[in-house]
Amino acid sequence: MSQKAQTAVQFHELELDQRILKAVAQLGWQQPTLIQSTAIPLLLEGKDVVVRARTGSGKTATYALPLIQKILNSKLNASEQCVSAVVLAPTKELCRQSRAVIEQLAESCGKVIRVADIAGSSSDAATQRHALAERPDIVVSTPSKLLNHAEAGGVVDLKNVETLVVDEADLVFAFGYEKDFKKLIKHFPPIYQAVLVSATLSDDVVRMKGLCLNNPVTLKLEEPELVPQDQLTHQRILAEENDKPAILYALLKLRLVRGKTIIFVNNIDRCYKVRLFLEQFGIRACVLNSELPANIRIHTISQFNKGTYDIIIASDEHHLEQPGGKASSSSSTGKRKSSRSGDFESSASRGIDFQCVNNVLNFDFPRDVTSYIHRAGRTARGNNKGSVLSFVSIKEAAVNDAVEQKLHSTFAAQEGEQIIKNYQFKMEEVESFRYRAQDCWRAATRVAVHDTRIREIKTEILNCEKLKGFFEENQRDLQALRHDKPLKTIKVQNHLSDMPDYIVPKALKRVVGTASSSSSGASTAKHPRQSAAKTAFERQSNDPLMVSQVDFGKKRPAPRHKKKAL
DSSP: OEEOOOOOOOGGGGOOOHHHHHHHHHTTOOSOOHHHHHHHHHHHTTOOEEEEOOTTSOHHHHHHHHHHHHHHHHHTTOSSOOOOEEEEOSSHHHHHHHHHHHHHHTGGGTTSSOEEESSSSOOOHHHHHHHHHTOOSEEEEOHHHHHHHHHHSSSOOOTTOOEEEETTHHHHTTTTOHHHHHHHGGGSOSOOEEEEEESSOOHHHHHHHHHHOSSOEEEEOSOOSSOOTTTEEEEEEEOOTTTHHHHHHHHHHTTSSOSSEEEEESSHHHHHHHHHHHHTTTOOOEEEOTTSOHHHHHHHHHHHHHTSOSEEEEEOOOOOBOTTSOBOTTOOSOOOSOGGGSOSSOOSSSSOOOOSOOEEEESSOOSSHHHHHHHHTTSSOTTOOEEEEEEEOGGGHHHHHHHHHHHHHHTTOOTTOOSEEEOOOOGGGGHHHHHHHHHHHHHSOHHHHHHHHHHHHHHHHHSOGGGHHHHHHOGGGGGGGOSOSOOOSSOOOGGGGSOOGGGSOGGGHHHHHHHHHHHHHHHHHHOHHHHHHHHHHHHHHTOTTSOOTTOTTSOOOOOTTSOOOO
């Protein structure tokens, strides 16, 4: 059956333990979101529930709060420690995120509730077996990882599981876990509570619902898939492939795009090409893709959320190959490269809780409407505002029209009204940027990108958790863990980081002049010789006894302190 939205209530009205309420207060959550106030009472009653809500609406806490409450209740009568709940997610980043939220909400419970993440932690099987041997209350994992240990025998006992949660359920089958999931649920007891959490109710979710749910309640709240237009703006720039580098350079260098920004591209090579391109202009950014080790991806997201750097270049790899070599069900054409080239348990556009993102910039337009919606969901989360700016070429016009039609129906806009506005940007204004941009874009060759990918992986492997204790004692060396350091694959000309006045549009000279003057002040502090030379030149030019530089025909009088020649 379908459940409609209820009137919002307060957390203390949800019959939650005082320890949970204390953790909620420490997190600063004032009142439940719509999906939380609707779903939590049903979950506390023990019903099987399919939770459908848009990204950023608090779905993780929706199942985490009643899950913790249920375990606390069972601890009163439990005779022995056992695994009583399993949380499955399609990616390692989501597993780590779910574990973090559960631990935050259970923090005030002391050591009563133990959580183990065997997907996002160390890839060492022995470490995972040790974590499972402790018989944690909640196990967070991808289906394949947990299945491997369940089939090993004696590692983990799932016969006492009371609750199964599948987060981002629409992606689990799409990422090729259908066979693993069907084998895994055979290890569960005959009766248990099941919860499916998803942003969309796809055919995969319907098939999964038939496998593990019994007479479920389906929550489809009356809310759009994206936040309202007054919170999230949609804009586009009509640009062909040759125009994109110059426009990106102008937007970032002229500070038309400010704040924390995610730049989305459609494959891994483009990640590094864009980064090498921006590096030549002194614009620092880090890369996020499925090729990097899981710990590095998690660390990159953590640093970005803390504000260590402001720009992430993320690859939204649409065609994902499965462990058996088959293309995913979400892929319509072609096959991806070998799974060794990337981690299929990774996705930057789905589920990851990027915090306080101001802008999503689609350097490559998404391949379908769903990808656009999930990319846009990385910003304007909670009560924050955000913007989506997309580069659209002629080849991408059809997908852009489909996205416009979807947004038009979502927001019930009037006929003729455009949801995706044309960004007020004149192409002739960036003509002066074009020659610089094209040279630097060509410099990021295929060979340079290949070398950069190899060097990046080698460097990032060194940034492991084993060094954490060392860097806690040696804070100055902590900079070695930054993910936006210069790659030094191609030669960078220092003068490109400065923007000459003659290429700046007249309307922006005042803004850019202020920014460049502040940055030039910082650069002179780094180069004392240049600063001293500049000061000497200014002192000389201000000397009233010296002839102006424009009076080329006149002789320069001798300084006062020197005697005239006889």
